Amino acid sequence: MNRACLIHELNHLKVQTGSLACMGCQHEDNCGIKGCALIRAAIEQLEVIQGFEEWLQEQATSDKNQAMGDDPDESTQKTAGERLP
Numbered sequence: 001m002n003r004a005c006l007i008h009e010l011n012h013l014k015v016q017t018g019s020l021a022c023m024g025c026q027h028e029d030n031c032g033i034k035g036c037a038l039i040r041a042a043i044e045q046l047e048v049i050q051g052f053e054e055w056l057q058e059q060a061t062s063d064k065n066q067a068m069g070d071d072p073d074e075s076t077q078k079t080a081g082e083r084l085p
Contacts (some may be wrong), residue, residue: 004048007046014039014043
């Protein structure tokens with residue numbers, strides 16, 4: 001199961017507080033109408049990790065483009081006819 005699928009399924013499970021899916025973790029007072037506090041915390045952490053990995057991939061792509069001389073800022077500057085410092 002990939003991370004996106006896991007996040008999706010946890011979002012569905014979090015609203016089942018008090019049902020058989022709820023394990024009675026003693027955090028029920030923090031669940032309220034938003035769903036299970038533990039599952040919401042897990043989702044939040046997974047989304048942070050996913051965002052960081054996407055950012056790393058963007059940085060790697062950007063570094064690769066710059067190494068190959070395909071700097072998007074440079075091409076924009078050439079089109080504008082001026083060079084920014």
